[in-house]
Amino acid sequence: MKARVHVMLKNGVLDPQGEAVRHALGSLGFDGVESVRQGKVIELELAETDAAKAEESVKAMCEKLLANTVIESYAVELD
């Protein structure tokens, strides 16, 4: 089954990459962009077919590797 993980910087953590994008959009003439946050999306194709087990496994992957939980939050979606 497929899993999609979103990893975003937590609120309150400075996001220089997002800030750079916001600034660049302004320079290109896109007004009205109030804030930009940039994160990662990771799509996994898993052999596991049981949704509960897959979710548990993907959460463990996030805790151990995919997200730095000190400054990042993650969300798991299963298809």
Place this chain on the structure above:
Amino acid sequence: MKARVHVMLKNGVLDPQGEAVRHALGSLGFDGVESVRQGKVIELELAETDAAKAEESVKAMCEKLLANTVIESYAVELD
């Protein structure tokens, strides 16, 4: 209004970052991960309140800055 953009490498384009994640997950003992693709997610807070105009504007941002449409595809979601 809020917009979320997903930018992923197109199918067929090599994704060394995703491949590195897959390999690292295998090393950590996570079996059964068949493939991994990594992309970007960009969350925008827009002053625009009209959904159609906001979508058009975000698509223009993707074409001009957020995605490299030669190798990347993008998807826009509005909240």
